[in-house]
Each structure stands twice: as C-alpha cells, then as structure tokens.
Amino acid sequence: xxxxxxxxxxxxxxxRPMVPQIAHVRRRRHDAPDAxxxxxxxxxxxxxxxxxxxxxxxxxxxxxxxxxxxxGDPAEGPLIHTIRAVGxxxxxxxxLGVGDPIGVRGPFGVGWPMAQAEGKDVVVVAGGLxxxxxxxALYRLLRERARYGRVTLxxxxxxxxxxxxxxxxxxxxGRLDIDVEVTVDHATDEWRGHVGVxxxxxxxxxxxxxxxxxxxxxxxxxxxFVAMALxxxxxxxxxxHLSMERNMKCAIGHCGxxxxxxxxxxxxxxxxTYARLKxxxxxxxx
Amino acid sequence: xxxxxxxILSEHRFFHGLDKAFLELAAGCAKNVRxxxxxFIFHEGEAADQFYLVREGRVALQVSxxxxxxxxxxxxxxxxxxxxxxxxxxxxWVYDAKALEPTRAISMDARCLRGKCESDHNLGYDIMxxxxxxxxxxxxxxxxxxxxxxxxxx
Numbered sequence: 001x002x003x004x005x006x007x008x009x010x011x012x013x014x015x016r017p018m019v020p021q022i023a024h025v026r027r028r029r030h031d032a033p034d035a036x037x038x039x040x041x042x043x044x045x046x047x048x049x050x051x052x053x054x055x056x057x058x059x060x061x062x063x064x065x066x067x068x069x070x071x072g073d074p075a076e077g078p079l080i081h082t083i084r085a086v087g088x089x090x091x092x093x094x095x096l097g098v099g100d101p102i103g104v105r106g107p108f109g110v111g112w113p114m115a116q117a118e119g120k121d122v123v124v125v126a127g128g129l130x131x132x133x134x135x136x137a138l139y140r141l142l143r144e145r146a147r148y149g150r151v152t153l154x155x156x157x158x159x160x161x162x163x164x165x166x167x168x169x170x171x172x173x174g175r176l177d178i179d180v181e182v183t184v185d186h187a188t189d190e191w192r193g194h195v196g197v198x199x200x201x202x203x204x205x206x207x208x209x210x211x212x213x214x215x216x217x218x219x220x221x222x223x224x225f226v227a228m229a230l231x232x233x234x235x236x237x238x239x240x241h242l243s244m245e246r247n248m249k250c251a252i253g254h255c256g257x258x259x260x261x262x263x264x265x266x267x268x269x270x271x272x273t274y275a276r277l278k279x280x281x282x283x284x285x286x
Numbered sequence: 287x288x289x290x291x292x293x294i295l296s297e298h299r300f301f302h303g304l305d306k307a308f309l310e311l312a313a314g315c316a317k318n319v320r321x322x323x324x325x326f327i328f329h330e331g332e333a334a335d336q337f338y339l340v341r342e343g344r345v346a347l348q349v350s351x352x353x354x355x356x357x358x359x360x361x362x363x364x365x366x367x368x369x370x371x372x373x374x375x376x377x378x379w380v381y382d383a384k385a386l387e388p389t390r391a392i393s394m395d396a397r398c399l400r401g402k403c404e405s406d407h408n409l410g411y412d413i414m415x416x417x418x419x420x421x422x423x424x425x426x427x428x429x430x431x432x433x434x435x436x437x438x439x440x
Contacts, residue, residue: 034438084438085438086438127435127436128435128436129436156436157436158434158436158437162436183361185430185431185434185435185436186357186359186431187357187358188355188356188357188358189346189348189355189356189358191358192386192387193361194344194361194363195346195358195359195360195361196360196361196427196431197427197430197431199427199430200427203423204363204365218435218436219435219436221430221433221435222430222435222436225426225430
C-alpha cells in the first residue's frame with residue numbers, strides 16, 4: 001500500500017475507484033520531441049498525495065482513459081504527469097491546454113522501494129521516457145539525501161535532443177551529492193557526452209553490490225539487459241526493481257487487461273523486483 | 287621505462303591479472319601517448335597499426351556520411367580499449383577515432399604484438415580471451431542500438 005496519509009481524494013478513490021476526480025491544467029511544457037508535461041490542479045483544491053512510482057488513470061474527456069505515471073515531486077507542487085503522444089488518448093491528453101479539464105483516477109499501484117533503499121546506495125537506471133516515473137523517486141532521494149548512501153543516475157536516451165527533463169538533468173549533474181551519467185544511442189559530432197547503450201554505463205559502475213538497491217525504468221528489452229548487467233555486477237535479484245508498463249484499464253486488478261500470468265501489473269506493480277518478474281519476462285508475448 | 291609501462295599495463299583493466307612474463311612481452315610493444323581534445327587518432331581506411339588502451343579522457347568512434355556529417359556510434363573511456371582491427375587482416379580502420387577531451391592512452395604496436403602472439407600462442411590465446419568478451423559485448427550493444435528502443439512506436 002502507498003505510504004501516504006488518507007486524503008479526501010484518497011477516501012473518494014477507495015469508495016468509488018472507477019470515478020475520476022476533476023483537475024485542470026495549470027501549465028504545459030514540451031519536454032522532449034514527443035513528450036509533454038502537464039501540471040495539474042485538483043478542482044477540490046486538495047494537494048494530490050502519492051508515492052514515488054505510482055500512476056494515475058488520466059481521462060481525456062470524450063476520448064478515453066490512459067495509465068500515466070506521476071512525474072512530479074511527491075513532497076510539493078502540483079500533480080505532474082509526463083505524457084508521450086503515441087495513441088489517441090495520450091495524443092488528446094498531450095494536446096490539452098491551460099485551464100482544460102482532465103479526469104484523474106488514482107493513485108494506483110506499488111511504487112519504488114524508498115524505505116527499503118534507506119541506508120543503501122541507490123542506482124537509478126532510466127531509458128528514454130522511463131525517467132518520468134523515476135523522477136519522483138529522485139526528488140525523494142535528493143530531498144532526504146542523508147537517509148541514503150551514494151546515489152547514481154544512469155540515463156540513456158535515443159539522441160541528445162531526446163533527453164527528457166534536460167535542464168533538470170544538467171542541474172543534477174552539477175550537484176555533488178548525486179553521480180549522473182547520460183549516454184545516447186546516436187549522436188552527431190557536437191555531442192561531447194557518452195555514446196552507447198545504457199548497459200555500457202553499468203559496466204563502469206563502481207558500487208558495493210551488497211549494499212545497493214537499483215531502480216530501473218525504460219523499454220522492457222532495455223530493462224531485461226540492465227537487470228542482467230546489474231546481476232553481473234553482483235546485485236541480488238531482490239534488490240533490482242523494475243517498473244512495468246502494460247495496457248491498464250481498471251487499475252484495481254479486476255479487468256485483467258494488464259495481467260502477466262497471475263500477476264496484475266496495475267495492482268501488484270507497476271514496480272516489481274527482478275526476482276518476481278524474471279520468469280515472466282522470459283515468456284514471449286505475455 | 288619498460289618497467290613503468292609494465293606497471294601501467296598491469297593496472298589497466300584490459301591487462302589486469304596478466305602473467306608477469308606475458309606482461310614483459312606486451313610492454314615491449316607499448317608506449318605512452320597523449321591526444322588533445324578534438325585531435326583525430328586515426329581515420330577510416332588507414333592501416334590499423336596500433337591498438338589503444340585508454341587511461342584518461344574520452345574517445346569518440348565515428349563514421350561520416352555525406353550530408354550527415356560525423357555520427358558517433360560509441361565513446362570509449364578510462365579502462366577501455368579501441369582499435370581492435372589490429373588483430374586480423376586486412377588490418378585497416380573502418381571508422382575514425384577522435385579524442386573528445388585530453389586523453390592519455392597506451393598505444394600497442396600492432397605488428398609487434400601480433401608477432402609476439404604468433405611466436406607464443408599462450409600469450410596469443412590469453413590476449414584473444416581478453417578481446418573476445420569485449421567484441422561480444424560491443425556486438426550485443428550494437429544490436430540494442432540498432433533496435434532503437436527509445437523510439438516512439440506509435
């Protein structure tokens with residue numbers, strides 16, 4: 001269960017989990033070529049409480065509903081979602097303007113293991129838009145910095161111009177309390193950073209595997225190989241956490257759209273240990 | 287001088303744990319080199335007569351295409367190696383290598399090292415066993431790059 005107190009919104013969610021709350025777009029920002037970030041104010045004036053790694057079902061009225069991870073700071077500010085426009089619903093959501101209404105149902109799911117990571121080194125591995133669900137965890141790690149050991153962010157993107165939250169990533173790179181390495185798959189001569197896949201950064205990682213927790217989010221193929229690279233580094237399968245993406249509909253473990261074997265991604269995840277996911281990831285077309 | 291190179295070689299990830307006698311043989315083919323930021327180390331088409339072990343800095347491996355400029359497909363950092371075309375015919379570079387920042391490396395004379403591997407197959411086998419995992423890993427990484435995983439699949 002999420003480690004947040006019960007708000008009025010949460011109470012309503014428990015009573016009527018399929019009914020969205022109304023929010024309005026406060027601000028929108030273009031964060032990557034096909035990704036938009038929406039800042040939302042809840043119509044009831046409440047602050048939206050959630051745990052890092054949880055997701056909401058967002059409604060584009062008249063179009064449909066889609067599962068989108070929260071990408072903001074769980075401790076302050078508005079509710080923030082970063083959306084890649086890939087289908088009709090996400091396209092409609094990404095085109096919402098300031099003041100437009102939006103439906104919010106959530107928060108749902110099990111998030112990142114923030115409590116389990118306390119006292120440990122934390123390696124955060126993000127690929128592409130996978131940085132969005134990890135950003136709340138990074139905010140928490142940096143806000144409560146003394147609770148954690150060494151914090152490392154390894155971030156892979158397609159091209160330099162596709163780097164999500166680029167200015168913020170640059171700010172993090174300038175901090176002394178987090179190690180940030182960014183790599184891109186394809187680059188022109190102007191790029192001065194790493195080129196190569198994100199697993200390549202793991203091979204250079206200097207960490208004590210016995211006291212390290214990993215949080216990984218990105219395309220599923222990338223996560224499989226990142227998990228294997230972390231295992232090669234000596235991390236245990238129980239200490240590697242992956243955030244899964246599936247076609248979520250009800251978000252409460254009833255409809256089965258997001259089912260992987262006996263596991264409901266929406267209810268039991270989206271964050272799982274590699275130990276739990278490994279047999280499922282090996283099954284093709286699940 | 288060679289003793290110092292032996293120590294540097296033994297501290298490099300590529301040669302870490304190499305038998306001392308082999309290390310002496312390898313050091314006989316090695317020299318320290320330094321490149322400035324922006325300096326090309328070699329160009330596509332030239333003879334692959336060196337093999338490089340990076341100690342400090344970063345090197346971009348690039349292929350140029352008309353109208354698209356230079357595309358970097360891999361960067362190499364401390365503890366890593368580049369220039370593996372030295373090992374087998376036709377001993378020719380198939381990409382450009384350019385220092386992105388001030389870079390220090392060990393340059394191994396390819397003809398010298400090939401000769402020593404040829405005359406001492408145990409050394410040759412050891413070096414091959416060090417190179418193969420790197421080549422396999424790079425092939426795997428190239429496959430992942432080719433899959434273009436982060437591209438939006440609308």
